[in-house]
């Protein structure tokens with residue numbers, strides 16, 4: 001086997017970590033970072049681009065000066081890079097300050113599509129970003145139907161969805177992966193069901209995108225959104241809509257920007273530097289690709305290369321997840337959300353649990369005392385916790401791991417948890 005084939009068998013986490021200055025910096029290097037679902041570390045490719053934008057061409061873009069043209073060109077590059085990453089046309093992409101705001105604007109833009117009595121399906125598993133914006137439309141006569149989770153494990157069952165769909169269903173809004181439960185929802189089945197009544201799908205990819213890169217031509221959603229600050233980039237939200245779906249939206253920008261696709265669902269000015277730096281994320285994926293598969297390998301498109309990298313990432317993250325899941329599920333006093341075993345493509349390495357009699361916030365603090373940054377609370381998926389009978393004020397402990405985390409870190413976490421519990 002050639003060294004490249006050999007390397008391609010598993011993710012080289014030493015190489016991965018060498019791309020993230022946070023693992024070398026004095027203040028952060030001694031921490032184990034397990035709160036990635038709240039915002040991930042950023043590779044040097046992104047930091048350098050952001051820095052260079054601020055230092056070399058921090059100026060209103062698309063003007064006459066060379067500086068301004070360069071600023072505009074770097075933003076355009078990021079639109080193209082993100083389009084290539086997702087296998088869509090850059091004109092179908094909106095960058096906004098966050099996914100919450102992107103969904104809010106999307107909901108407003110679709111108001112005219114609904115008649116009184118039309119139905120929107122939302123879940124009680126999602127982050128509130130993909131619930132509240134749609135529930136507001138009841139003011140206009142829209143009826144909300146709730147696709148409810150299993151009260152024990154927090155998962156959604158597509159059989160329950162089937163019972164909710166009617167000829168009046170216009171929209172199904174659901175997450176691809178809950179930020180608490182971690183199970184991947186079955187978008188193919190959901191999409192088949194939606195098509196039968198001509199409903200559109202709004203897919204929240206925020207907790208999915210750090211673990212999977214979809215080919216949006218094949219995913220089955222009509223709108224797909226995620227937050228780049230959780231996918232190794234700057235603090236932005238990115239939202240894609242298919243050409244046909246976007247044509248159903250009413251522009252939300254100034255009337256004179258009506259014909260500019262990237263402003264259609266963004267009433268505010270774009271964040272220049274933060275957008276420009278995002279081509280650093282795709283550069284990072286390519287670094288990983290060439291490191292693991294070599295320059296001569298056959299993947300031609302960025303989407304293909306990134307999906308190949310993510311196969312390695314998924315395998316690695318599944319090992320991490322199973323280590324922690326085995327420990328947690330073997331303890332009778334721990335309430336675990338979602339599946340107790342991870343399989344590639346079916347469960348993300350986002351693991352939430354609570355322990356009756358112990359405050360989740362205290363567990364978070366005890367872990368912090370051991371230099372482990374995890375999270376606790378409701379993570380804005382409050383309806384999910386309420387449905388499961390977990391007090392959302394204290395919520396759950398969440399350990400969210402991504403590809404730069406290591407097995408040694410999980411071992412250390414388990415040792416520390418053992419002491420605390």
Ligand SMILES: Cc1ncc(COP(=O)(O)O)c(C=O)c1O
Pocket residue numbers: 037038097098099100101126127129130175177178179204205206207226227236237379
């Ligand atoms: C699953 C999910 N959806 C939506 C959001 C909202 O994203 P943003 O912070 O970009 O508004 C979050 C944030 O944590 C999330 O986890």
